[in-house]
Amino acid sequence: MEKDMRFLCYPFMRESVSTVDFEIRTDSLTTRIGQAAALTKDVEVVHNDLMYLLPNAYHLNGSVRGKVAITEEKLNRLSEMYDYYVNEVEDQIAHFLLPQGTEAACVLHVCRSEAKKSVRALHKVSLEREVPDILFDYAHLLANVLFVMAVYVNKQNGVEEIPFISESYPTKKKK
Template sequence: MKKDARYLCYPYMRESASTVDFEIQTDSLTTKVGQAAARVKHIPKLYESLMEIMPMVYHLNGSVRGKLAITEADLERLSAIYDDYVHIVQDQIKQFLLPQGSEAACALHVCRSDAKKSVRALHKVSLEREVPNLLFDYTHLLANVFFVMAVYANKVEGVPEIPFQSKSYPERKLKRGESK
């Protein structure tokens, strides 16, 4: 007797491969990008960027188990989005910042954090199978894009950034566009 699909949320759930964890993590990230988009509708530039990025995260999701769906052109497009936001917020990102601010900025910081988790999950996959460097570059850049978007959201909404000075690490200046 065929199992009823309503009792199966994801067909690979019982696999032991790290691919499953990567796919679940990037599914979570895609969901959070959608949530962030709902919170930035009043900032058209951010909304349009997130609506462009959201399907790309799902393409990233399937690019390990399935066909590689992220291309060099996609990486270049994400890089252009990054450069656009960095150009606008370059004065605010010269130091480490607390992940705070407007509701929109906080939602974007959550996306940034989830993108980092996706990089880590991708690393775990790479210990088990070959992963194209393109996917690593895209996922790392994605985290940095969400960071500069968060700073942009605070700037647009008039919320000041709060610098963070670590007691654990010596102070160093961030390079243009670099995030913690």
Template sequence: MKKDARYSCYPFMREKASTVDFEIRTDSLTTHIGVALAAVKKETVEVVADDLLAILPMAYHVNGSVRGKLAVTEDDLTWLSDRYDFYVSHVKDEIQNFVLPQGTGAATALHLCRSEAKKSYRVLHKVSEEREVPAILFDYLGLLANVFFVMAVYMNQYAGIAEIPFISKSYPMKKKKENQ
């Protein structure tokens, strides 16, 4: 009997290697970026929407760059770094502390993207224990998580929503001395 493709959601699903876990995780990342893009478009912040449209296919390029041909270049990394610098130039005062992931629908969707990028990075680490992984993929995913963070803060700033600092009870922070 011929196998019916309708019962297979992904051809590598039964592999033991972590590569498939990475591919599934980065597929989730890409899907979350699509959700964030829809939310950003509703809030009509064109610069963020344009950037997400550029990042969206890149997430799939990261996905395929382990099993297939490396599809992330130094130019891609430079572009992403430039976008990070752009957002930081607008939100540098708001990102001096840890903040709670809250705010507009777009900001919270971007915080989910940040979390998914970190999860993708972690699974990529697991893959690297099994096979060689190009260092640029780690750089790209780490930077991508940070870009999503500053984008989220930018979206809240655009909407006039203040960030809520997170004060950890687990990791005490050094207090600034008065009149330094």
């Protein structure tokens, strides 16, 4: 008898390999990027970049189990995004910042955190099987892009960033 697919949310759910955890984590990341895109329609450059990143987050998802769909071209475009946003907010990112501000910026900070969790899940996969370096590069860079996007959105909305000064770790003073 054929399994009724309404009772199966994800076909690999019962596998014990870390690939499943990575795929679930990047699915969450993709969902959050979609949420951020919905909240950034008033900041056109960010909205357009997020709409570009949306399918690429799913391409990252499938690149471990399936064909590697993250290309040098996609990595280079992501790198260009990073350079653009850093150029716009470099004064604000000289310090570690609290994840706060507009709703859109806060969701972008959640995206950044989800991207970092995806990097960690990808590391777990790499302990079980070979993972192409480009996937690590893309996932790390994606987290950093999402961070500077959050700061950019706050800047566009006149929201001041709040530096975080750790009481646990020494920080270097900028000269």
